[in-house]
Amino acid sequence: MRATNGRQDFATKSRPCSARRTASAGDIGYDVVHANLSGSRPTHPNPRQNRRSMTTLPRYRSVCVVIAGLALSGLTAGAAAAGEFNLVLNYGDPAPVWKDLPGIDGKMHSLADLKSKETVVVVFTCNSCDYAREYEDRIMALDKKYGGPAGKTTVVAINVNKVPADSLENLKARATERGFKFAYLYDETQEIAKKFGAIRTPEFFVLNKDRRIVYMGSLDDSPDAAKAKTNYVAAAIDAALAGRKPSVIETVAIGCTIRFERRRRNRKKPANP
Numbered sequence: 001m002r003a004t005n006g007r008q009d010f011a012t013k014s015r016p017c018s019a020r021r022t023a024s025a026g027d028i029g030y031d032v033v034h035a036n037l038s039g040s041r042p043t044h045p046n047p048r049q050n051r052r053s054m055t056t057l058p059r060y061r062s063v064c065v066v067i068a069g070l071a072l073s074g075l076t077a078g079a080a081a082a083g084e085f086n087l088v089l090n091y092g093d094p095a096p097v098w099k100d101l102p103g104i105d106g107k108m109h110s111l112a113d114l115k116s117k118e119t120v121v122v123v124f125t126c127n128s129c130d131y132a133r134e135y136e137d138r139i140m141a142l143d144k145k146y147g148g149p150a151g152k153t154t155v156v157a158i159n160v161n162k163v164p165a166d167s168l169e170n171l172k173a174r175a176t177e178r179g180f181k182f183a184y185l186y187d188e189t190q191e192i193a194k195k196f197g198a199i200r201t202p203e204f205f206v207l208n209k210d211r212r213i214v215y216m217g218s219l220d221d222s223p224d225a226a227k228a229k230t231n232y233v234a235a236a237i238d239a240a241l242a243g244r245k246p247s248v249i250e251t252v253a254i255g256c257t258i259r260f261e262r263r264r265r266n267r268k269k270p271a272n273p
Helices: 047-081 130-134 136-146 168-178 191-196 232-241
Strands: 009-016 020-024 027-034 119-124 153-159 183-186 203-207 213-217
Touching: 119 136, 119 191, 119 232, 130 136, 136 153, 136 232, 168 183, 203 232, 213 232
Parallel strands: 009 027, 119 153, 153 183
Antiparallel strands: 020 027, 119 203, 203 213
């Protein structure tokens, strides 16, 4: 059975007593334990050995069933802890904290610096993604409406891609060209995106005054600005400022995949005989 909904991709495979988990940016797949309960008896050329195998089969089945149950319960618990589409966070979770991230203004920035703001909009974005560039005007409009020194909301853009087009220097150049007024930070470790469960650019998160997640996903209901009718982020900000729960708390983020670095395992070379 395979079910894919943007959160999990479960696959059951016919291999006795085995469990494996694989992960990649933008998708997580699980090879779920499958117990061999077909009732077939093992055969062996040696009748005595065959009888021994048949006597141990019930124990083998029991172990498989126990392992399968533990694996499935663990996956279910993990899924329940995350959102519908976000693999890490759910509505109401404390927002991950960033500290001393460099910004395009030459200063270091931390979430703790924003204590005076009632809501914070975090957007993971970059230069190199066409979707992200298409949303720049809409992000600037959002910041103009809710942000600014006197505003109760602040917008914080964060880039974690490490390709040349998304270097801090190129972020500065793009911000100057477009006239960004919001904070734009760079995290070369990519850890803050992983902690937020962000996998796309652009991807938005709204934090309330207690710095808990009240919305995550897309800015609005269409990548095409001319067709966008509902601004989910603006609605979440309004609800948070009024002390209410937004009517929509999560949507699918549409955009380019964040370019997470793949870490290679250092394999030990076999010793020379």
